[in-house]
Amino acid sequence: MSGFVKIAIDDIYSDSNWTTIINKYWMLAERVSDPRVQGWFLFDTPLPTLAMVLVYLAFVMIAGPLWMANRKPFQIKNTLVVYNFAQVLLSSYMFYEHLAAGWWGDYSLSCQPVDYSESDKARRMLDLCWVYYFSKLSEFADTIFFVLRKKKSQITWLHLYHHSLTPFEAWLLVKFIAGGHGTFSNIVNNLVHIIMYGYYMLAAMGPQYQKYLWWKKHLTTLQLVQFFMVLIHSISALVYDCGYPKIIASLLILHSTIFIVLFMNFYMQAYKKEKPKRTVDVATNNNNNNETHLNGIVKSDKNGYVKIGNTNGHTPNGDLNGHLTNGDLNRHASNGLNGYLKHELNGLNGLTKANGHLQNATDKDKIQ
Numbered sequence: 001m002s003g004f005v006k007i008a009i010d011d012i013y014s015d016s017n018w019t020t021i022i023n024k025y026w027m028l029a030e031r032v033s034d035p036r037v038q039g040w041f042l043f044d045t046p047l048p049t050l051a052m053v054l055v056y057l058a059f060v061m062i063a064g065p066l067w068m069a070n071r072k073p074f075q076i077k078n079t080l081v082v083y084n085f086a087q088v089l090l091s092s093y094m095f096y097e098h099l100a101a102g103w104w105g106d107y108s109l110s111c112q113p114v115d116y117s118e119s120d121k122a123r124r125m126l127d128l129c130w131v132y133y134f135s136k137l138s139e140f141a142d143t144i145f146f147v148l149r150k151k152k153s154q155i156t157w158l159h160l161y162h163h164s165l166t167p168f169e170a171w172l173l174v175k176f177i178a179g180g181h182g183t184f185s186n187i188v189n190n191l192v193h194i195i196m197y198g199y200y201m202l203a204a205m206g207p208q209y210q211k212y213l214w215w216k217k218h219l220t221t222l223q224l225v226q227f228f229m230v231l232i233h234s235i236s237a238l239v240y241d242c243g244y245p246k247i248i249a250s251l252l253i254l255h256s257t258i259f260i261v262l263f264m265n266f267y268m269q270a271y272k273k274e275k276p277k278r279t280v281d282v283a284t285n286n287n288n289n290n291e292t293h294l295n296g297i298v299k300s301d302k303n304g305y306v307k308i309g310n311t312n313g314h315t316p317n318g319d320l321n322g323h324l325t326n327g328d329l330n331r332h333a334s335n336g337l338n339g340y341l342k343h344e345l346n347g348l349n350g351l352t353k354a355n356g357h358l359q360n361a362t363d364k365d366k367i368q
Contacts, residue, residue: 033176034174034175034177036123037174042133043171049167056140056163057160057164061155068147074149077204077205080201081205083141084200084204085201087139091193091194094132094187095191097128098190101121102125103183103187108242110236110240111181111241111242112242112244113181113242129170129179129183132170132173136167136169140163143160161262169255173186176248180244181233181234181237182248185234185252188226196219217271220271221267227259228260231253234250237249238253
C-alpha cells in the first residue's frame, strides 16, 4: 500500500497528462482484480455502470418529471404487485445462496478472507455477487415507478443517494472482492429486502390491506439495525487480520456510518411526534387553489360556505384573539349575507357568534 501511495504522490508532481495517469492506475487496478471476472459482461470497465447511473438520475430528476408534468399519474397497481413479488423472490434466492456459499457455518464472523480459487463454493459465491450486482440495477425501477405515479415526495435525497451508490459498490464487489467478509452486508441486505418488498407488495394490493401494514415504522428501524450490524462486523475486520483488505473494511465502516446518520435523520423527520393542534386549525386545500379551511367553520364556496377573499392559502400569523383577520374583506361579506353572519350558518355547530365579530385589516366596519 505504501508503494501505491508513493506512486500517487509522484504522479501529482509529474508532467503526465490525466489520460496517462488514469490509464496507469487502471492497469494497477487490473493487476489486483479477480482474474476469474476477465471478459465478463459490464466488468471490463466501470464506465457502463457509470453511464446507467447517470441515465437513471437524468430520467428521475429531469426528463421523467417534465414528461409527466401534463399527464395524469399512471395506474400500475398490477405491475407494482408483480414487481415487488419478484423482488421478494430474488432477495429470498440470494439470501439462501449466501448461506449455502459460505455463511452457513464455513465463514468466520470475526474475519473472512476472499477465496479466489476455482472451488465449487468459491465460484458459487462469485456467481452470486454477479447476480447481486444486477439486482441493484433492477432496483432503479423503484424510483421510476414513483415518477410515473407522480409521487415526488417519495424521491428523497436519501433515496437517490442509495440507488446511485449501490451499483458501484456491487461492481467493485464482483471485480475485486467477490466473497469473504464484505458479503455479510449483502446477506443482511437480502433479509431486509425480503421484508421491505413484502410490505410494498401488500401496500400495492389496495386499501383493504392497510390494516396489515401497521408495522411501516419498524421498517426504518430494521434498516438502521442492518447498518449497525454491518458497522460492527466491518470493525472486526480491522481488529483481526485474516488477509481481508483493510481498506475495504474501512470503506464499509464509512459507508455504514453515512447511512446510519441519513436513516436516523429520516426516522426523526418521518416519525417525530405531531405537535398538538391549535383551536383554529388552518389547512390548505389539496387542490392548491389558494382557499383556506378554518377547522370546518369557514370554508370555500365550493363546499357551500363563506369564502373569505384571497388569503393566499393561509391566515396571518400571530394571536387571533377571538377574531379572524383578513387582508381584503372590502368591508363586506359576499354571497347575500348583507353584512351579517348569523349563528345558523352550517359548521358553527351551536356557536352564536364568532367570538363577537369578524374584523378586517383596517379594524373598521365590524360585521356583527
